[in-house]
Amino acid sequence: MREPILSVSDLTTHFFTRAGVVKAVDGVSFDLAKGEIMGLVGESGSGKTVTGFSLLGLVDAPGRIVKGSVKLNGTELITLSDPKLRARRGHEISMIFQDPIATLNPMLTIGQQMRMAIDAHERLSKRAADARAAEFLTQVGIPSAAARLRGYPHEFSGGMRQRVAIAIALLHRPAVIVADEPTTALDVSIQAQILFQMRELAAEMGTAMVWISHDLAVVSSLASKLAVMYAGRIVEQGPTATLLRDPRHPYTAGLISSLPAMAQPGMPLSQIPGTTPSLLSLPPGCPFAPRCDRATKACVTAPEMTMEDNRGWRCFHPVSAFKEATA
Amino acid sequence: MSVFLNIENVSRLFGPNLGIGEKIAAKLGGNVESRAVRAVSEVSLTVRRGETLGLVGESGCGKSTLGRLIAGILPPTSGSILLDGAPVMVDGRKVTTRVQTVFQDPFASLDPRMKVGDTVSEGPIAHGLTTKSDAQGYVANWFERVGLDPVWVDRYPHQFSGGQRQRVAIARALAMQPDVLICDEPVASLDVSIQAQIINLFLELTRDLELTCVFISHDLSVIQHVSDRVAVMYLGRIVELGPVDQVFAASAHPYTAALFGSVPKLVLDADELVHFDTIEGEVPSPLSPPPGCYYHPRCPRATDICATTQPETQTVSELRAVACHHFKAVLTDKDPDLTSASASVSTR
Numbered sequence: 001m002r003e004p005i006l007s008v009s010d011l012t013t014h015f016f017t018r019a020g021v022v023k024a025v026d027g028v029s030f031d032l033a034k035g036e037i038m039g040l041v042g043e044s045g046s047g048k049t050v051t052g053f054s055l056l057g058l059v060d061a062p063g064r065i066v067k068g069s070v071k072l073n074g075t076e077l078i079t080l081s082d083p084k085l086r087a088r089r090g091h092e093i094s095m096i097f098q099d100p101i102a103t104l105n106p107m108l109t110i111g112q113q114m115r116m117a118i119d120a121h122e123r124l125s126k127r128a129a130d131a132r133a134a135e136f137l138t139q140v141g142i143p144s145a146a147a148r149l150r151g152y153p154h155e156f157s158g159g160m161r162q163r164v165a166i167a168i169a170l171l172h173r174p175a176v177i178v179a180d181e182p183t184t185a186l187d188v189s190i191q192a193q194i195l196f197q198m199r200e201l202a203a204e205m206g207t208a209m210v211w212i213s214h215d216l217a218v219v220s221s222l223a224s225k226l227a228v229m230y231a232g233r234i235v236e237q238g239p240t241a242t243l244l245r246d247p248r249h250p251y252t253a254g255l256i257s258s259l260p261a262m263a264q265p266g267m268p269l270s271q272i273p274g275t276t277p278s279l280l281s282l283p284p285g286c287p288f289a290p291r292c293d294r295a296t297k298a299c300v301t302a303p304e305m306t307m308e309d310n311r312g313w314r315c316f317h318p319v320s321a322f323k324e325a326t327a
Numbered sequence: 328m329s330v331f332l333n334i335e336n337v338s339r340l341f342g343p344n345l346g347i348g349e350k351i352a353a354k355l356g357g358n359v360e361s362r363a364v365r366a367v368s369e370v371s372l373t374v375r376r377g378e379t380l381g382l383v384g385e386s387g388c389g390k391s392t393l394g395r396l397i398a399g400i401l402p403p404t405s406g407s408i409l410l411d412g413a414p415v416m417v418d419g420r421k422v423t424t425r426v427q428t429v430f431q432d433p434f435a436s437l438d439p440r441m442k443v444g445d446t447v448s449e450g451p452i453a454h455g456l457t458t459k460s461d462a463q464g465y466v467a468n469w470f471e472r473v474g475l476d477p478v479w480v481d482r483y484p485h486q487f488s489g490g491q492r493q494r495v496a497i498a499r500a501l502a503m504q505p506d507v508l509i510c511d512e513p514v515a516s517l518d519v520s521i522q523a524q525i526i527n528l529f530l531e532l533t534r535d536l537e538l539t540c541v542f543i544s545h546d547l548s549v550i551q552h553v554s555d556r557v558a559v560m561y562l563g564r565i566v567e568l569g570p571v572d573q574v575f576a577a578s579a580h581p582y583t584a585a586l587f588g589s590v591p592k593l594v595l596d597a598d599e600l601v602h603f604d605t606i607e608g609e610v611p612s613p614l615s616p617p618p619g620c621y622y623h624p625r626c627p628r629a630t631d632i633c634a635t636t637q638p639e640t641q642t643v644s645e646l647r648a649v650a651c652h653h654f655k656a657v658l659t660d661k662d663p664d665l666t667s668a669s670a671s672v673s674t675r
Contacts, residue, residue: 043518157609187385188545189606192589196605214519217591244593258523260552261593265571268527269552272520275488 004031005208006055006093006176011068013047013054022279024050024063026232029305032176035206037199039219039240041255042229045276048212051229052178055210056095057085073175091121094169098181100161104153110137110164111149117168136167141197159190166198173205180212195222216255220244228252231277231287238311248311248318251288286315294319331539332374332397332507337406339367339392364613366392368563369406371640374507379533379540381554381571383547383586385610389563391511394543398428398509410507424454427500431512433492437484437499444470444480447499456504469498474528490521494528501532507539514549526553547590551575556646559583562613562621565640569647579649579658582606582622620652628653 013025025047032038042048053059055070057077070077072093077085097103105113114133118124124132130149137145140163153161162182169177179198183191199222202209213219219226220240227237228249236249247253254272256262263269274291277283283290289299294317305312342363367389374380382390395401397408399421408415415423430436437446447469448462457465467477473494484492493513500508510529514522530553533540544550550557550571557574559567559582567580578584585606608625611617617624623633630653638650643658651657 043520159609187610188547189385189586189589190609192591192605193607195591215591216519217593220593221591255519256593258520259593260523260526260546260548263552265552266530268530269523271523271527273524275490275521276518 003033005034005073006032006210007069007071008055009069011051011054011070012066013050013059013063014066015063017062017280020280023232023282024279025054027068028227028229028232028234030227030234030237032208032210034175034208035202036225037202037209037211037223039223039226040210040212040229041214041216041219041226043214043276045279046229047232047279048229049180052095052180052210052212055176055178056089056093058095087121090117090169090174091172092174093176093178094172094174096162096165096169096177096179096182098184100158100165100185101153103165104161106153109150109152110156114149114164114168114171117171121172132171133167136170137164139170139201140164140167141193142167159186159194162186162194166194170201170205170207174207176208176210177202178210178212181214183218184213184215191218198222216244216259217261228255231282232279233287233314234305235288235315236311236313242311246320248313248320249288249315250292250294250317250319252313253319329376330373331376331378331411332372332541333407333409333412334370334372334374334393334397335407335409337367337370337393337396337403337408338365339389339396339401340364340404341366362614365563365616366613367396367403370563370565372558372565372568374539374541376506376539377537378555379542379553381550381557382541382543382560383545383550383557384560385545385586387562387610387613388560389613390543390545390560393560394428394509394511394541397507397541398426399423400428424450424503425505426507426509427503427505428509428511429493429496429500429513431515433489433496433516434484436496437492439484442481442483443487443495446484446495447480447502450499451502451504454503456502466498466502469502472501472532473498474524488521489517490524493517493525497525497528497532501536505538507541508533509541509543511543512545513542515544515546522549529553547575547587559586562610562616564621564650566622566651567647567649569643569649573644573647577658579643579647579654580622580651581626581628581653581657584657585625620650628656 009029011025011028015022015024028051030038040048040051054065059065065078111130111133115129118129118132133149134145137148142148142160142163156164183194211219211223223240225238226240226243227234230251236243236247236252243252244256247256257270258272260269272291277287285300285302289295298316303314303316305314340363370393382393384390396403399415402416402419410423410425415421415426444466447466451457451465452459452462466480470477470480475491475494487495514525517525542553554571556569557571558565561582567574567578567583574583578587589605606625619635620633620638623629632652638652640648640650641654643649643654
């Protein structure tokens with residue numbers, strides 16, 4: 001195993017609201033090696049975005065990281081002072097958000113925004129900064145980049161705006177990029193172009209990525225390993241192909257078999273009953289137990305992560321022989 | 328089977344609000360149309376009774392507008408929409424309750440200040456399908472049909488999850504006892520596990536109630552699952568139409584092929600990353616579509632004729648139609664380098 005560039009252990013982020021404590025992220029651990037892409041999958045409210053925000057120290061009140069560790073290249077980020085964290089954010093670790101309309105400032109040209117991002121960490125002349133900005137815009141597939149630097153965000157299409165956001169995240173060749181559903185708002189043809197480019201760039205630059213998504217098909221075409229989140233916890237993690245072919249956690253298995261592509265056209269889809277629990281009032285023990293057809297009395301206590309080879313799952317009654325069951 | 332829903336040469340333009348001078352100019356035959364967006368352009372379709380027609384395309388292709396035209400929410404600029412031989416709209420007003428719609432966003436489509444029971448009973452009472460005194464039982468019946476507990480009729484939309492709200496929206500549409508249901512991205516805003524529940528409900532209800540359905544989605548796997556036939560739209564036009572299994576197995580239009588190629592697929596047996604096809608470029612602005620075939624600037628098969636002449640809709644086989652000058656070549660030639668700008672990758 002290569003030395004991990006990002007090492008997260010027991011990361012726990014809670015939101016202290018008037019209604020009670022929301023355990024948005026509850027003991028998340030994973031390692032990421034140089035150039036590796038990990039897919040972080042889950043449904044809305046599973047805590048995947050808050051996990052991403054926690055990695056960069058972007059959690060605002062009433063939320064707080066209550067415990068755990070995030071080590072980037074050996075440096076602990078959780079205990080770092082604000083200025084020191086700011087020096088790393090955007091430089092060694094950066095983030096791409098879901099909505100490029102909200103990420104870019106509508107009042108500034110693309111060039112101005114990219115120069116600001118460069119100036120935050122490096123002293124470069126305006127000309128050198130523009131050259132760097134244009135270079136990265138070209139890399140993410142924006143034609144006539146030097147001219148587009150003078151354009152404002154509204155002059156760009158949704159796909160082009162997201163490319164700009166990606167270029168900004170790449171500007172300092174960070175070791176790690178956290179991408180929060182960056183292609184969800186885009187059309188499939190544009191999504192395919194961006195996924196393809198990100199795959200190439202990550203390989204070329206050796207950038208490790210945490211790719212947050214609700215779409216299993218998207219991450220399966222991009223990430224070499226997967227972590228599946230449910231109710232604030234990683235319930236299963238491991239190499240993508242292994243996890244998809246042979247899931248152990250009933251939730252992962254349920255997600256895969258509920259996809260329309262897994263059923264004969266026109267036939268009923270296999271479905272997970274019920275809805276995701278409120279993070280305010282999680283059932284004791286395994287949070288998936290109320291929706292799980294394998295649940296027994298044992299599930300009233302929360303299962304620990306069972307590790308086997310390079311994968312792990314949190315379940316007392318893991319699924320086996322998944323493919324035979326669905327075939 | 329007989330034609331139930333007949334959409335004939337329908338177009339819909341969205342123009343700017345004209346000033347009085349321009350209105351006079353338009354009356355006198357001046358050309359003010361050039362600034363208008365042709366959201367739906369000369370679309371002809373027929374849907375048979377009991378059939379589910381899938382409508383796919385990328386954002387801005389006009390699929391939702393076409394859905395609204397069929398539903399009688401928007402009047403067409405030209406052309407006609409007939410249900411069972413009778414027009415859906417007369418003089419810009421919807422004259423039938425036989426077409427109902429389920430919208431994409433159940434957070435926006437339900438009145439937040441109205442009890443969900445009232446939301447469902449409002450239409451049927453207004454149209455005499457039930458009376459005020461019988462409404463409670465009537466609504467309870469539809470609630471049960473869509474998998475909601477009838478004791479929830481006095482709740483407000485914010486007390487429901489996304490999936491439950493979409494069930495309320497379906498109950499509201501069905502309580503009007505329609506023959507035709509227009510579903511505009513009904514599962515797009517739902518989580519995967521909830522999406523499966525709603526798709527199953529949809530399949531069950533369309534079968535039991537013998538509904539004719541137009542199902543709009545950008546998600547090809549959903550369309551493939553629920554539709555009998557599929558129509559692929561690009562910039563306001565239908566570029567390909569046919570039975571869903573045939574179109575998915577062998578597309579006749581280069582755009583359809585490329586669209587299918589760019590959808591990430593869940594491959595369970597692959598140890599390597601999946602082969603990826605991408606379409607180059609972006610959808611042109613509908614304000615100034617390119618001359619000739621709208622797809623030709625992105626099409627790897629485009630020749631001179633594509634840049635000048637708009638392709639007619641041609642019959643491929645009894646049930647299939649396509650608007651492409653080179654469809655025969657697309658169908659016979661399986662070279663992936665031509666069906667889409669191919670990009671095979673093996674990183675790591």
